[in-house]
Amino acid sequence: MSGFTISRRTMLTGSAMLLASTAMPALAWAQTPKKGGRLVLAADSEPRNLNPAIVASNGVFFISSKIVETLAEASFDGKDGLAPRLAVSWEGATDGLSATFKLREGVKWHDGKPFTSADVAFSALQIWKPLQNLGRTVFKDLTAVDTPDDLTAVFKFAKPTPFQLIRNALPALSSVVPKHVYEVGKIEDNPANNAPIGTGPFKFGEYKAGQYYRLTKNTDYWGKDEPYLDEIIYQVLPDRTSAAAALEAQEIQLAAFSAVPLADLDRISKVPGLKVITKGYEGLTYQLVVEINHRRKELADVKVRQAIAHAIDKDFVVKTVFLGYAATATGPVPKNDPQFYAADVPTYAFDVAKANALLDEAGYKKGADGNRFSLKLLPAPYFNETKQFGDYLRQALAAIGIDAQLVNNDSAAHIKAVYTDHAFDLAVGPPVFRGDPAISTTILVQSGIPDGVPFSNQGGYKNPALDALITKASETLDTTARTDLYKEFQRQVTADLPLINVAEWSFISVASDKVGNIANNPRWAVSNWADTYLAG
């Protein structure tokens, strides 16, 4: 077997695993790919809108990335971490005002019509820029897409736009949908949003609400001899314990996105015929972050924030909350990012005495009851781990004389309380690092963001120097200079602590030994699975 089927013990020996895994070479498989078969896997949610050009989210990609393709996909060993898909080459102009994509020849839509540059232009201008959750930010300065011929698309920007950003955004933001299907009527109401038509290796088959999605093989796929599978069935299993049971009963062959809870992994890794895989999610890193409301006068003091950082035992969090399936964080860019991560940032070692001293220094002496002040702590309910870390943080704060009151909400209520009402002092959030700090990381600390924007700075933090740095980086075209600015960004954030990064984690897959070519790119679960196969 290959080298990435790791047990929990080997995982625990180095929490730098996430870092190491990106450096691993592409894996050679002993088995030879086999054609045919039906892959059945667990799905824990049912996205209603399956158009990844409009909704760029992992829940949607999980299903629709097999149907609708992007211009490029993330890759372990490709140039700039990319592998070509609908685009075969790309180049940014030195002035940052245009970017040229050469498109793949001989690609057909699932309805038989040819794929051309007009489809790319339509998707970019009519969908990514005005409608897509992430594209609205990244493509905000896109003004036109020229199509000199059927296989060339030239993106034109109103303001110089770093090509590094566009490149990093390609895997998640560049889903191309057919112009001839979408040009009639309102894009949001198009029936193809629920039954997507793409160029991918699989066609949309059917959706039975509450039961399953069925994708079927695209026999006209451009990839030679691909796809291998005849069918993919996503079985809807809403209860988190049922995915593990279904794997053991051999009713499903794969549970991705940590559908099997961490606590069950140790047991399930011992079941013959099943393997636990921690690779294949490097491009989807989640960050465990303590969000801080700087409107509270105590928390506006950097000494108090530093004290809180010193009070958190990150190693303990990785070991107990994540059972070792995570890495400790140093700052706002995860360690496993190959382009931007800076290691030389101020760090805050676990040191309760120092934390207490900092709080005394800040003028918050312990009262007669041993408390300095009280806080409202809102852990995000989206993951078990964010909730459990909330419990841990309450105890860690108690040790330094801060009385934290836990407020538990469901998802909708939490989003409203933190990002619209600002009814929190501390919150625990899981922002996602999307391969470039400009996509969804800098807004976590930038000022001037309107109320109600989720996963953004809603803590009232305002730092003109940091804002200026973020603006400068967003306009810097040279890749090296831009990367250096984001390294400086990490140093400033970790020094002033507008938020506290605690850990970085991603998902775990559990699969039958029969499933081949798993986890062979950094966004495997949300890639096209053209080469995934079932051994006999």
Next chain:
Amino acid sequence: MTRALVLLRRRLIGSIFVLLIVVIGTFLLLEAAPGDAVDAYIVSTGGDAGMIELLRHRWGLDQSELTRLANYLWALLHLDLGQSVTFSRPIRDVILERLPTTLILMVSATALSFGLGSALGIYAGARPGSFRDRFLSVASLALYAVPGFWLGLVLIVIFAVDLRWLPIGGIETLASDRTGLDRAADIAIHLVLPVSALGFIYLALYLRMMRAGMAEAWRQDFVLAARARGLSRRRIVLAHVARNALLPLVTMLGLQSAQMLGGSVVIESVFAVPGLGRLAQEAVAARDTPLLLGIILTSAVLVILINLLVDIAYAFLDPRVGASEAGA
């Protein structure tokens, strides 16, 4: 027959008020819950201020609560349940798709708990105080005390994972293109575990009611008379004691239907059964107010109908009840 008709008319008028209270109450409760459908939606997508505003407008959430309630009631008057914001489909279609599944589950589970519960109750109550009586009482109470999801999970582990006799969940084999009897048999096999999990929990209620009713009946004069007539014990148990103890169980059947609907929320999640209960849970999480209102309205109508049927049945079984209602 007229007795039943009077009862029917009386109930229908009352029901309309009940339904109105249910709708307005649910609407207000949901409005009081923090966060709206857009907040629930952007959890998985994120998005900037412009996109959020766009969504609120599209889903009509930028209107005032009162306007939305008035619009809903007006549409309801025209028997229109509205459009689900998360499914982007008419709510009537979404509910009709799930209703049969929940009905099959409920009816089967009720039949199991009522049938087996009363049979065991007769068995236990035939000899009050005996070992089998005490054993059944304790065993059924233990089952009643078990949380539904736990019972479901244990059944899955034993019968689906270890023994592999039965499927772990779902309502039928996925994408199998079965039809007719073949499909019916497939659904039946899939229903064994969820129906057992749901039915066994409520079995204790019927068992204990039956047993208590029988213990009561043993002391009645007509049982003494039957004994004096020299009837066999079996005949006394079945024809005299059990028959009289059965009446309160029928009432229970009506009351139980509402609880069964509540219990199916949990069971449907554990067994991945695409029913109304799970839909309700999803609607709450997504803050899909019109969808949840539609589900609750459907459930309320269902409970009212079942209770009406029970009352009609009761009126036939026990002339005293119907007479007092109709005569009042």
